[in-house]
Amino acid sequence: MAPGWPAAGLGVAAVRLARRRDVRMSEPGDGTERTMVSRAAVPSGPVDASVVHALLLEAEGTQPSRFALGDTALLVGRVAPAAIVLEGGAVSRRHCMVDRVGDQVRVTDLGSTNGTYVDAVRVVEPVFLADGAVIQIGAHRLRYERRRREEAAAAASFASDLARARDYVNALLPPPIAEGPVRAAWTFQPCAALGGDAFGYHRDGDWFHAYILDVSGHGVGAAMHSVSVMNVMRQQALPGIDTRDPAAVLSALNDMFDMEQHHGMFFTMWYGVLHVPSRRLSYAAGGHHPAVLHVPQTGEIRRLPARGAGIGTMPGYAYQTAHVELPAGGRLLLFSDGAVELADDVAGPWGMAEVAQALCVPGRDWAEGPERLYRQVRALSGLRPLDDDFSLLALQFA
Amino acid sequence: MKFEISTLRPGVSRVVLDGRADAAAVDGIEAALSAQFRQVDGNVVLDLSGVPFMGSLGIRLLISLARIVGRRSGRIAMTGVQPQVLEVFETMALFDLIPHAPDQESALALLA
DSSP states (O other): OOTTTTTTTHHHHHHHOOBOOOOOOOOSSSSSOOOOOOOBOOOOSOOOTTEEEEEEEOOTTSOOEEEEEOSSOEEEESSTTOSEEOOSTTSOSSOEEEEEETTEEEEEEOSOSSOOEETTEEOSSOEEOOTTOEEEETTEEEEEEEEEHHHHHHHHHHHHHHHHHHHHHHHHSOOOBOSSSEEEEEEEEOOTTOOOEEEEEEEETTEEEEEEEEESSOSHHHHHHHHHHHHHHHTTOOTTOOTTOHHHHHHHHHHHTOGGGTTTOOEEEEEEEEETTTTEEEEEEEBOOOEEEEETTTTEEEEEOOOOOOBTTSTTOOOOOEEEEOOTTOEEEEEOHHHHHHHHHHHSSOOHHHHHHHHOOTTSOGGGHHHHHHHHHHHHTTTOOOSSOEEEEEEEEO | OEEEEEEEETTEEEEEEESOBOHHHHHHHHHHHHHHHTTOOSEEEEEEEEOSOBOHHHHHHHHHHHHHHHHTTOOEEEEOOOHHHHHHHHHTTGGGTSOEESSHHHHHHHHO
16 A cells, blocks of 8 residues: 555645634434533524535546535434445444534534544544545545535536536446456446546457557546547447558547548557457557566566557657567456556556456456456445546467 | 646747646646647647646647647647657657657757
8 A cells, every 4th residue: 555545635635624712512313412512613693595505425437426505504423324335344323413504514523433534544433524524434535525506516517427427427337248268358447537548349240459548637528539439449430451460450440530631539549350260469559567577387477568549649650560469368457547556556566466366366257357456456446436537458379 | 737828939839837737736737738838839849848647638639739730731840858758758659649858959940
């Protein structure tokens, strides 16, 4: 794990604990009054009705769930009647409470066993939250958001558009292949903002085609760009191009998706074609991470070198096709940028031995490998939200 | 992330980028850098010795600077690329677009 995380932000949170005077408060719902002492500043003045407060529960691979905070305090715990019910042994039945005081929002730990943290600082006394502050409870993260009413409506509409874009990309991804001479397994974990990852594969007689791509930048624009490329690949809409020639495919895409004609966006891509009977792989890359070849029977694991301009960055660039004979039982691993960076970030530069180990556990189903690797890297990262999409495609050859 | 544009010698400007070029950092300087960069004439030496990380938007920024210089028939070279960034640039064949030299004098020689 990288040093410095999760203690980052400690100083910021400490500063938020402005101290002025004590307050008494009672917990709603349990019929008893418990007195807690707060030394945090108590805001005063009229409530600004144009401001809305919400807690966003961040969740893996999807938009966060939103809990609006009105006049009633929100109880957070492992069981009902908590308004926000969180699973896990680290969550107490009645864990903490979030309520509004004037125009400010505060969090109070209710004597939980494992503690409530605000920006990595354990809550001892009630803490007032700054916009964007993160409440951490076990592995769960609740982000506090303070918005003007019209901003909140616009943000909700945008989040809904992002969710639709994510669903569309998901719908275009091919199903895993469990049988046959080439098997395919993958994990696709989009970050909340959408990172523009995409991949695909298909069989064409004795040939098997596969690619992975990663669009520069984030958001709906990047996702739209990746969908455009996916549709070209799905429909094989490259006139006059032999799709068994990887360099020709990348050259055609490079001409078709010149970044100057596409709002400054480019993408990196790896594209390969396997002749199934001979297991001869031809491949080319445009700025993408090298594919990794893994042969479990011999323990061999190595990167397949490839070099080439990002697609759309250099008009007329001459891509090169490389060839390799794949051993029986060999596996080919294709990663997106987000997967490599997250792994590097948590484990130091990614050791291929660790990759092989995670993907090839004796007695475990090979097809679960990508998901298992993802979970391992995520656990090492402390379950913080993804900065970029995490995609890993694994192909196995009989 | 910060940037600075200065005149290195007549007809050659020096652009220094400093800091991690991740998406947020590039977003913060891109408009100002591009606007100032359009006022620059002649050839350009890009100093990346203060950049420990270059994400895809950082690379996009460098490509757009190279294209601006190319459109006015100038030449551009970079220097001071850190090893971890060098590997990314190698993979992307970026040196085909913006040649790289180990120091400023060699970069100037590339522009001659």
